[in-house]
Amino acid sequence: MQQAVLQHYPRTPASYHFTNRSPLRARLPRAALPWLRQKIDDMAQLRLTQEERLFLEKRCPYLRKAYLDWLQEEFRFSPAEEVKVEWKTGGGSLIVMSEPGSPRLDGTGHGQQQDSNKSSNITGLLNTRVSKLQQTASANKEEIVEITIEGEWHQVILYEVPILSLISEAYFRFGDQDWSYEGQFEAARAKSERLVTAGASFAEFGTRRRRDYETQRIVMQGLIAGSASEKSAGGGNVVAMSAAEAIAAGKGFLTGTSNLHFAHVLDITPIGTMAHEWFMGTAAILGDASQANAVALDKWAQTYPNQALGIALTDTFTTECFLKTFRGSLARDWIGVRHDSGDAFEFMDRIIQHYDQDPLVGPDMRRKKKIVFSDGLDTDLAIRLFEASVQKGIGATFGIGTHFTNDYYHRSGSADGEEGEKTKSAAMNIVIKLHSCAGRECVKLSDDHGKESGSTEAVAQVKQQIATLV
Known part of the structure; x- marks a missing residue:
């Protein structure tokens, strides 16, 4: 995205805001701020x-020489000028954003079925935890960390993932410390082996919500071990199966990682x-969300011709809106689409129907298309989706994040340190989203309640704009 922004929107002012979607469950302690600020400032030394x-x-x-020259010789992080980290103390009531897919306090889910006993247990647990955390929040006068990033879009676009990973690490250094690395390699290997045996291809997408660097290193080694090739690297180290090896054996495989550092040191894709944000920023620059999907896809294809990176994200302004644009030559030429919100099985059916009804695609070409699933996946869900994709005749692959890099239990009995059955040491649900671009507020609608971003007025304006699409 940085290369695309540099090509199409150079010198465009932008800002980003941090949001904790789970403030009652996991809030950054004030003691973590000096460490976090120092780590962010240290980014100025990166080359x-x-x-x-x-x-x-x-x-x-697909990265051009001119871009790599600029990245190596000119690009530098300037966190002292571009990143603001503040501690805010408010006096009003605590605002709680619902977490997509999580149960409500009345026991009902967001788009998920639950049996009554399980729902009751979850409700009781949540009410207990919420009561304690609300008392804490009241005592602390709702102290929260506020992080904003500002600068030219191409200069500040790389902050999001490393800062999110640092926030997560800070919470597990200074907040929830009741955990250890024990069993992480074995758990990652077992997850990888299950996916490989099922025939599913998958990538590691867990940097932004990882527990820390060491966790991701251990997990990556476990995933590679679970997707091991018969060949080995120097020194007897295992290497992951190639796509060709896996296909020949009728197995799934580890396709790579979204973390460029670990891709480099482990020599994987x-x-x-x-x-x-590619669509959000485009909409803000145009001042018209109804045209944003078409323009964003066109400019992306200019930067990455011949479908070098041909997976289109669908849900920025809802999938319904996206599919009104994604027709004809676009549907025919793009390799596939990515699912990131809403019911994944319903999405699969919807995309299959969309391809089948398009005269330039149809059922035969649809079988060669691909859906990348990336929303809140775990091993079980990925395998179920893969089996459904095989049955229904469309390609599927999986980007799995938090389930790989932040899947822990408390060492002691419960989250409160009481003896008994071990409980999850839950990951933070945190995001950094593009807030403004070219002087206009940015909006994301999503297919999930709880994933929207933008002011009430800006969201209403975008909804009005996309309502004009037919």
Whole structure:
């Protein structure tokens, strides 16, 4: 995205805001701020090394020489000027954003069925935890961390993932410390083995919500071990199966990681898709969300011709809106689409129907298309989706994040340190979203309640704009 922004929207002012979607469950302690601020400031020392550049040239041939020259010679983080970290103390009532897919306090779910006993247990647990955390919030006068990022879009676009990973690490250094690395390698290997045996291809997408760097290193090694090739690297180290090996054996495989550092040091494929901000920023620059999907896809294809990176994200302004644009030659030419909100099985059916009804695609070509699933996946859900995709005749692959890099239990009995059955040491549900671009507020609608972003007025305006599409 940085290369695309640099090409199409250079010198465009932008800002980002941090949001904790689970403030009652996991809130950053004030004691973590000096450590967090120092780690962010340390980013000013980062440089693209020659070795890293050679890796990008080899593994990412779609990155142009001019861009890599700029990245190596000119680009630098300037966190002192671009990143503001503040501690806010308010006096009003605590605002709680619902977490997509999570149960409500009345026991009902967001788009998910639950049996009554399980629902009752969840409700009781949540009410107990919420009561305690509300008391804490009241005592602390609702103290929260506020993080904003401002600068030219191409200069500040790379902050999101590393800062999110640092926030998560800070919480587990200074907040929830009741956990250990024990069993993480074995758990990651077992998850990988299950996916491989089921025939599903998958990538590691967990950097932004990882517990810390060491967790991701352990997990990556476990995933590679679970997707091991018969070949081995120097020194007897295992390497992940190639696509060709896996297909020949009728198995799934580890396609890569969205973390460029681990892709480099472990010599595996860096992999990912465009993110919501590409569409959000385009809409703000145009001043018209109804045209944003078409323009964003066109400009992306200019930067990455011949479908070098041909997976389109669908839900920035809802999938319904996206599919009104994604017709004809677009549906025919793009390799596939990415699912990131809403019911994944319903999405699969909807995309199959959309392709089948398009005269330039149809059922035969649809079977060669691909859906990348990336929303809140775990091993079980990914396998179920893969089996459904095989049955229904469409390709599927999976980007799995938090389930890989932040899947922990408390060492002691419960979250409150009481003896008994071990409970989950839950990950933070945190995001950094593009807030403004070219002086206009940015909006994301999503297919999920709880994932929207933008002011009430801006959201209403975008909904009015996309209502004009037919």
